[in-house]
Amino acid sequence: KPDKASLNKHCWSVTCVLFLAYFAMQVIYARRKYKISPPETKGHPEFERTFRAQANCSEYFPIFISLLWVAGIFFHQGVTAACGLLYLYTRLRYFQGYAVAAQGRLGPLYASAWLLWVLLGLALTGLLAHFLWP
Numbered sequence: 001k002p003d004k005a006s007l008n009k010h011c012w013s014v015t016c017v018l019f020l021a022y023f024a025m026q027v028i029y030a031r032r033k034y035k036i037s038p039p040e041t042k043g044h045p046e047f048e049r050t051f052r053a054q055a056n057c058s059e060y061f062p063i064f065i066s067l068l069w070v071a072g073i074f075f076h077q078g079v080t081a082a083c084g085l086l087y088l089y090t091r092l093r094y095f096q097g098y099a100v101a102a103q104g105r106l107g108p109l110y111a112s113a114w115l116l117w118v119l120l121g122l123a124l125t126g127l128l129a130h131f132l133w134p
Contacts, residue, residue: 008077009069012084016061019088023054023095030099046099053098053105057091060116067119074126083122087115 027050031037034044041051064087072080090112097104 004077008072008081012065012068012072015088016065019091020058020061023057026095026099027051027054049102050099053095056098057095060091060112063116064119067116067123071119071122071126074130075122076126080119080122083115083119087112087119090115 027047030044030047030050034047036043036047042048064084068080068084068087071083090108094105094108094112097106097108
């Protein structure tokens, strides 16, 4: 029987995969809408913004999921889950804002970066507490 931490990691992994799939599907729809065949990445500005937003979100997900797992295991699952949900929300807003206009990404970009720093702080605090003060 899997433990609670293992189940939580799997739920978060599936959630992240669904987010990444959503972002990838938006690129596919933009390719069809503007008739841009792979491997092309240039074309209509809306396609280019959608493509960049998807790539940027994909680049940060390994960092996010790693910090989320460590903070959830070593710090506190509830606090970590709240930060994780906020992060996913800000990345969704980032994606949606970037697809409309490049400036639309800035607010959510700063918020998601701040949340990654918070998760890093939680993970480090949890690790230090675990290994230095058992």
